[in-house]
Amino acid sequence: MTGSITSQPAPKGSEQPAERPAAQLSPTTPPQEAVLPPRAPEAPAPGTLVGSHYDHCFGCGPQHPAGLRMTVVAGEGLDVTAEFTVGAGHQGGPGLAHGGLLTTAMDETLGSLNWLLHAAAVTGRLETDFVRPVPVDSVLHIRARITGVHGRKIYSAAEGRIGGPDGPVAIRAQALFIQVKLEHFTQHGRPEDIKKALDDPDLFKRARAFEVNP
Numbered sequence: 001m002t003g004s005i006t007s008q009p010a011p012k013g014s015e016q017p018a019e020r021p022a023a024q025l026s027p028t029t030p031p032q033e034a035v036l037p038p039r040a041p042e043a044p045a046p047g048t049l050v051g052s053h054y055d056h057c058f059g060c061g062p063q064h065p066a067g068l069r070m071t072v073v074a075g076e077g078l079d080v081t082a083e084f085t086v087g088a089g090h091q092g093g094p095g096l097a098h099g100g101l102l103t104t105a106m107d108e109t110l111g112s113l114n115w116l117l118h119a120a121a122v123t124g125r126l127e128t129d130f131v132r133p134v135p136v137d138s139v140l141h142i143r144a145r146i147t148g149v150h151g152r153k154i155y156s157a158a159e160g161r162i163g164g165p166d167g168p169v170a171i172r173a174q175a176l177f178i179q180v181k182l183e184h185f186t187q188h189g190r191p192e193d194i195k196k197a198l199d200d201p202d203l204f205k206r207a208r209a210f211e212v213n214p
């Protein structure tokens, strides 16, 4: 490979303006009309496991051979906690977690919040700030909460800390989930996987429970 990164003067006219335009609200920030609804009656009790939504999910599935196998615990309100242990198989840089996997852990945890509303929802947008490097063997302690609901839109935020649940923040995320009907999965998923899932009485029972939403 040839070439090196050199510091070049910025082309004329490309200098930063003296004043930035007023910051725009991110699409993951709840609008003023958003509300914080009560926990659904079907929500897992505080302190109990939220449970995997699908055995073969890369984030939480207990049957996935190489997945993150995350477990998430329901909080008292519209919040959850989770832990992700960074293994040698999760490296990006030598000895450091890959950012994409950290984002997956945040996505999975934020997605679990939807169980507290008893709403099937998928990630529409996920914003992540990587604040400090996360070494292999670290436990990422994640706390996530719903920040607002407006129509089908569920807004949420999370932090991941290392060195303990109150350690320094290593990653922050904000998300917008969109509530979907069961058909979202049955119409778009690979047919053989849909068939297997629908043939599984436990998963089918759980999926049917969402049919009343939204």
Ligand SMILES: CCCCCCCCCCCC(=O)SCCNC(=O)CCNC(=O)[C@H](O)C(C)(C)COP(=O)(O)OP(=O)(O)OC[C@H]1O[C@@H](n2cnc3c(N)ncnc32)[C@H](O)[C@@H]1OP(=O)(O)O
Pocket: 027, 053, 054, 107, 108, 111, 120, 121, 122, 123, 124, 125, 151, 152, 153, 176, 178, 180, 185, 206, 207, 210
């Ligand atoms: C059985 C087990 C169950 C439980 C299963 C749970 C699985 C969780 C798994 C972990 C989480 C994931 O990885 S989920 C997988 C990754 N995500 C996905 O595959 C989603 C792919 N995207 C889509 O299918 C679609 O774009 C949807 C469903 C997100 C939205 O499509 P739609 O239903 O037609 O709705 P649409 O009208 O477009 O959007 C509704 C409103 O949301 C806004 N909106 C939509 N997307 C965005 C966006 N990216 N950024 C900003 N805003 C957005 C729109 O402007 C609109 O606002 P307004 O006009 O109303 O104001």
